[in-house]
Amino acid sequence: MVFTPNNTEVFLASYYGKGWKVPDPSYSNEAIPDEVKKFLNKTNISPAEYREMCEEIAQRSSDYPNPGRFIAIGLLDLYSEDVPSLDLE
Structure with a gap:
């Protein structure tokens, strides 16, 4: 939730x-x-809740052929080169 x-x-x-x-x-x-x-x-999610959501997405991935990615930007340094890009294509 x-x-x-x-x-x-x-x-x-x-x-x-x-x-x-x-x-x-x-x-x-x-x-x-x-x-x-x-x-x-x-409204904030914890790192543990983020991992749980990612696991659920992975478990359901066979039901959705193009599931996309769940990115918790609050857990990343937004000024780092390691931040994943949001490919909107």
């Missing part, structure tokens, strides 16, 4: 403030309400 916000725009306003649609170079997430942080943490 993966949690996502029910009302994305309300969530974004709660997390980033009312001006969330316009980038703010001085933005800081230090003042995020605890309630928002609590539910945001539920």
Whole structure:
């Protein structure tokens, strides 16, 4: 099970403030309400959950001839040359 916000725009306003649609170079997430942080943490998956999902995908791969790849970008250094490219073809 993966949690996502029910009302994305309300969530974004709660997390980033009312001006969330316009980038703010001085933005800081230090003042995020605890309630928002609590539910945001539920949307994250752990390395163990990632491995479990990958194993399930591998087990079901015979049912889907072109399954694609599940990439947890949060577990990678986004500035490393080892980050897998997302081939959208």
